[in-house]
Amino acid sequence: MSSTPDTLPRxxxxxxxxxxxxxxxxxxxxGQEAVADAVVSHWRSVEWPQGLVSVNCFTSTQNGQVLTYEQWASEETLQKSLLNESGFRAAPGAAAGSGGLVPYRLxxxxxxxxxSDPPPPARSFPVAAFPMEGHEAARRWIADLLASEEAAAGADRAYPGAIAxxxxxxxxxxxxLIFSEWLSAEEAITHMQIVTKAMLMDVGNSEDDLGSLYVHHATLTR
Known part of the structure; x- marks a missing residue:
């Protein structure tokens, strides 16, 4: 794998x-920095399983959490990895969060x-997860959320600092899981308080579901 100080998540x-x-x-x-460093050190020291493309590590600016975002070439290789010890489980001095390890697809x-296009590097990463009752319900919730946003703020999404x-x-x-990319924490927080909160309440969620802000710690790539 490779990693340099300017390697950023994709x-x-x-x-x-x-x-x-x-x-x-x-x-x-x-303790948070030590756990994040341990995750990175683990993946630098072991042979990567087949199909693992990158390991991205983030630290929360709010609640002492470390988030890992592993990218896999196929669902089959990802599921196989869950049968074995992972970097997540190997990190000392930390307890697994309530959500455990969850496989997703973008x-x-x-x-x-x-x-601009291409955009500047993201510096703040709001992350929030929402329980769903199956794929159809998830797709419907996403469509309703985006429709609420467009009804309130328009379809151009020209939010200052919003990358994706x-x-x-x-x-x-x-x-x-909504994993967002912003130019700064200040711009992300402003958007979350003004726009995201209203969107969530419109689809039956609450401001308690806004999630957490993370900053990038390290990215390793094959």
Whole structure:
């Protein structure tokens, strides 16, 4: 694998079929950095399983969590990896988050139009997961959410600092994950408080579902 200080995550890679997302509760501060470093060190020290394309690691700015976002070339190789010990389970000094390890597939990318093309590097990553009752319910919820956004704010999505909202559906249909990319935390927070909160309430969710803000810690690629 390769990694340099300027290696950044590529969420919508064309060579990725499925992703594996996990959250570790690390307690914040030095403990959070130590857990994130342990995840990265693990994947640098072992032979990668077949099909693993990249490992991306993020730290929360709010609640001491470490998020891992593994990208896999196929669902088959991802599912096979779940039978073996992973970097997520190997990280010391942390407890698994309530969601555990969840396999997803990227379903839709909604891009902001107020940034250049190609966009500058993202510096803030809002992440939120929503429980669903199957694939049909998940697709319907996404359509309703985006329709609510367009009705309230228009279809151009020229939000300052917005790069993309990467919408995933769990392989079992049990949840939707929205993994967004923003130029800054300040712009992301403003959008979440003004636009996202209203969208969620419109489709029956609450502001408690806004999720967490993360910053990029490291990316390793094959």
């Amino acid at each position: 969420i919508s890679r064309p060579d990725v079929d499925s992703v594996l997302v996990g959250v570790l509760n690390a307690g914040g501060g030095e 379903y839709q990318v909604v891009r902001g139009t107020a940034v 909202a990467n919408i995933h559906i769990a392989l079992d249909g049990g949840s939707v």
